[in-house]
Amino acid sequence: MNFDPDTKVLVQGIVEPLGSVHAALMKEYGTNIVAGVSPGYGGQEIHGIPVFDLVEQAIPVMGAIDTSIIFVPPYQLLDAALEAIAAGIRQIIIVTTGIPPLDMVQLVRQAEATDTLVVGPNCPGIIVPGKIMLGTHPGHLYLPGSVGVISCTGTLTYEIAYELTQAGIGQSIVVGMGSDAIVGSSFSQWLQMLDEDEHTEAIVIVGETGGNGAEENAAHYIAEAIDKPAIAYLAGQHTPQEKRRGHAATLIASKLSVKEGLTETDDWGAERKIQAFKQHKIPLADRPSTLVKLVKKALSAKKK
Amino acid sequence: MDLLEYQAKELFREMDIPVLPSQRIDRPTDLKGLKIPYPVVLKSQVRAGGRGKAGGVKFVENTIDAVAAAQTIFHLPIVGEYPEVLLAEAKYNADREFYLAVVLDAGARRPILLGSKIGGIDAEAVMEQMQLVVVDGEFSPFYARRLALKMGLEGNLIQAVSDILEKMYQLFVQKDLDLVEINPLGVSATGEVMALDGKVTANDDAIARHPDLVKLVTKTSNRPQMTSSIAQSSRTTEEKAAEGDFPMLTLHPARDGNIGVLCNGAGLLLTTLDLIYLAGGKPASFLNIGEAILQAWTPTVLCDRLERGLELITRDKNVEVLLINLHCHATAGDRMAAVIAEYWQKRASKARLPNDFKMILRLVSSEFSRAQESLKDCPVTIVENLEQAIHQTMGLVKSKA
Numbered sequence: 001m002n003f004d005p006d007t008k009v010l011v012q013g014i015v016e017p018l019g020s021v022h023a024a025l026m027k028e029y030g031t032n033i034v035a036g037v038s039p040g041y042g043g044q045e046i047h048g049i050p051v052f053d054l055v056e057q058a059i060p061v062m063g064a065i066d067t068s069i070i071f072v073p074p075y076q077l078l079d080a081a082l083e084a085i086a087a088g089i090r091q092i093i094i095v096t097t098g099i100p101p102l103d104m105v106q107l108v109r110q111a112e113a114t115d116t117l118v119v120g121p122n123c124p125g126i127i128v129p130g131k132i133m134l135g136t137h138p139g140h141l142y143l144p145g146s147v148g149v150i151s152c153t154g155t156l157t158y159e160i161a162y163e164l165t166q167a168g169i170g171q172s173i174v175v176g177m178g179s180d181a182i183v184g185s186s187f188s189q190w191l192q193m194l195d196e197d198e199h200t201e202a203i204v205i206v207g208e209t210g211g212n213g214a215e216e217n218a219a220h221y222i223a224e225a226i227d228k229p230a231i232a233y234l235a236g237q238h239t240p241q242e243k244r245r246g247h248a249a250t251l252i253a254s255k256l257s258v259k260e261g262l263t264e265t266d267d268w269g270a271e272r273k274i275q276a277f278k279q280h281k282i283p284l285a286d287r288p289s290t291l292v293k294l295v296k297k298a299l300s301a302k303k304k
Numbered sequence: 305m306d307l308l309e310y311q312a313k314e315l316f317r318e319m320d321i322p323v324l325p326s327q328r329i330d331r332p333t334d335l336k337g338l339k340i341p342y343p344v345v346l347k348s349q350v351r352a353g354g355r356g357k358a359g360g361v362k363f364v365e366n367t368i369d370a371v372a373a374a375q376t377i378f379h380l381p382i383v384g385e386y387p388e389v390l391l392a393e394a395k396y397n398a399d400r401e402f403y404l405a406v407v408l409d410a411g412a413r414r415p416i417l418l419g420s421k422i423g424g425i426d427a428e429a430v431m432e433q434m435q436l437v438v439v440d441g442e443f444s445p446f447y448a449r450r451l452a453l454k455m456g457l458e459g460n461l462i463q464a465v466s467d468i469l470e471k472m473y474q475l476f477v478q479k480d481l482d483l484v485e486i487n488p489l490g491v492s493a494t495g496e497v498m499a500l501d502g503k504v505t506a507n508d509d510a511i512a513r514h515p516d517l518v519k520l521v522t523k524t525s526n527r528p529q530m531t532s533s534i535a536q537s538s539r540t541t542e543e544k545a546a547e548g549d550f551p552m553l554t555l556h557p558a559r560d561g562n563i564g565v566l567c568n569g570a571g572l573l574l575t576t577l578d579l580i581y582l583a584g585g586k587p588a589s590f591l592n593i594g595e596a597i598l599q600a601w602t603p604t605v606l607c608d609r610l611e612r613g614l615e616l617i618t619r620d621k622n623v624e625v626l627l628i629n630l631h632c633h634a635t636a637g638d639r640m641a642a643v644i645a646e647y648w649q650k651r652a653s654k655a656r657l658p659n660d661f662k663m664i665l666r667l668v669s670s671e672f673s674r675a676q677e678s679l680k681d682c683p684v685t686i687v688e689n690l691e692q693a694i695h696q697t698m699g700l701v702k703s704k705a
């Protein structure tokens with residue numbers, strides 16, 4: 001993981017409405033955006049960022065690029081990501097939403113083969129407060145500090161960061177992984193990275209009671225492999241939920257007709273997720289303000 | 305999008321997956337021109353499972369019985385769904401039945417092949433024998449043979465079943481499917497295999513790049529609502545948004561409560577609902593107007609969705625207090641506030657007011673003070689802190705009681 005302020009960043013799809021707006025915001029936050037790519041716009045400049053037709057044209061001019069942030073339309077995403085990997089870029093953040101899952105399967109295979117870190121799709125990306133912002137996080141809500149946040153939600157990620165900041169708890173890094181059925185990197189990958197990160201003293205997991213089993217797996221992984229204090233917040237613990245929420249992360253396997261006779265509901269069982277955290281004695285909050293208290297407690301226990 | 309059995313079988317036929325001779329029946333009288341020799345099976349074409357147990361599948365021996373059975377099935381709803389068409393299919397004498405499927409597994413982040421030596425409707429028995437192979441790298445037929453062996457198949461059946469699986473996998477990838485399932489795959493006494501029933505689910509995000517699938521489903525649908533929902537899903541998010549049509553705006557008329565909740569983001573909505581329940585409140589309707597991260601996103605689009613959302617949620621007569629919780633970043637918060645101000649102006653100009661309700665706006669935005677300014681003449685309480693917004697909401701609910 002390489003998220004230093006001097007890390008070189010490229011924006012693919014910089015002429016898209018979303019790409020243009022966020023390129024400007026990232027630059028304003030201090031992110032070192034060295035180039036943009038949008039085929040047909042080579043030679044132009046956007047917000048003072050030079051635009052190229054191809055990723056490989058930017059590299060001889062700008063030197064090796066560490067991270068690409070992608071805003072291209074969904075059916076062009078796989079191609080854009082493969083182009084970045086082929087050009088030697090090893091960190092990719094996908095903001096685009098609506099990507100066919102089988103495109104993600106192809107991308108994940110290539111990313112694993114080349115040891116490329118992929119975050120997203122459909123995600124806010126990564127922010128190291130005060131240093132670098134890669135994605136769509138609202139920078140003014142964050143505060144530099146020692147708590148790492150890993151989330152599979154969108155605007156709720158901003159909410160949690162805001163609550164921590166309001167309470168004077170700074171963040172070492174905040175990662176929004178996205179919540180699609182197939183995502184580039186998972187809770188366990190990020191837990192491992194933050195466990196090794198010297199700037200992180202405690203780790204916060206943000207998820208939901210519905211959707212797939214990602215949060216449950218995170219609980220088991222924390223118990224097995226994580227030494228630093230970890231605290232979780234799951235949204236939806238007090239809300240009776242319908243069979244399927246509007247999240248892409250519904251358990252696809254539940255579509256099997258053969259299971260219809262077996263399971264009463266499609267709900268992954270909020271109870272099961274909650275139990276997983278309780279079983280491993282991982283502090284679990286049921287509202288953001290409680291999460292703040294639990295994080296404070298974990299940090300002060302560490303100091304002793 | 306779930307395809308009907310006869311549509312799935314049309315895809316199987318294109319892939320050379322063996323299926324029985326069959327004919328689509330649009331009305332009972334179609335059976336007089338049946339080209340398949342009796343006995344035949346009449347099957348209700350609905351998306352729900354369990355149609356056999358519900359009486360949606362009947363064996364018939366002659367035209368008179370067939371017409372009568374068809375009339376019965378056309379009038380039989382299965383999980384609330386009436387069939388638009390039936391499928392008449394030759395009868396098959398299966399010696400054994402298997403289960404086969406290709407599906408995407410989120411945990412493995414790969415397609416998986418599933419197979420069971422027991423197929424059919426006894427789900428528990430099918431699951432008990434279920435075997436699984438993860439297609440880790442690029443697909444090659446050995447993955448299919450690996451599953452056939454795991455299923456405990458021997459001799460010629462290994463190749464016969466692997467061939468079917470290979471074709472299922474090709475279909476899965478070519479058409480961007482979420483699921484291809486054959487249940488049961490009939491096996492005759494001579495070792496011939498036949499897809500007796502099939503299920504195909506197309507991926508909603510990918511459907512716009514498969515006009516052939518859209519055509520397959522629309523050309524046979526006489527129901528206007530079905531056709532429009534397919535037309536809906538065959539357009540990109542961008543096209544939908546450009547037309548001011550936001551499919552994510554599904555209003556959930558929730559419960560027997562009196563608090564309306566509108567948020568941008570599913571997780572944020574869940575958190576807000578949790579807090580209302582914890583404070584002893586009860587939601588009436590709730591609505592997620594979507595994250596700002598849409599491909600077609602512009603500040604205007606999110607504003608349009610807010611406008612449309614307000615219109616939707618205030619139709620619910622049970623809403624006495626409406627809590628709006630928004631994180632507006634890059635989408636200027638003051639523009640969102642302007643949408644709300646306009647809403648109140650429109651209301652004021654109407655002679656007959658719709659139901660009367662109170663509004664709380666919780667806004668996180670760098671434009672907070674400008675938003676406050678633009679709402680100063682509206683009956684809206686605007687706050688920045690979430691717990692405080694909940695507190696205010698509950699206060700209003702109680703004052704109305």
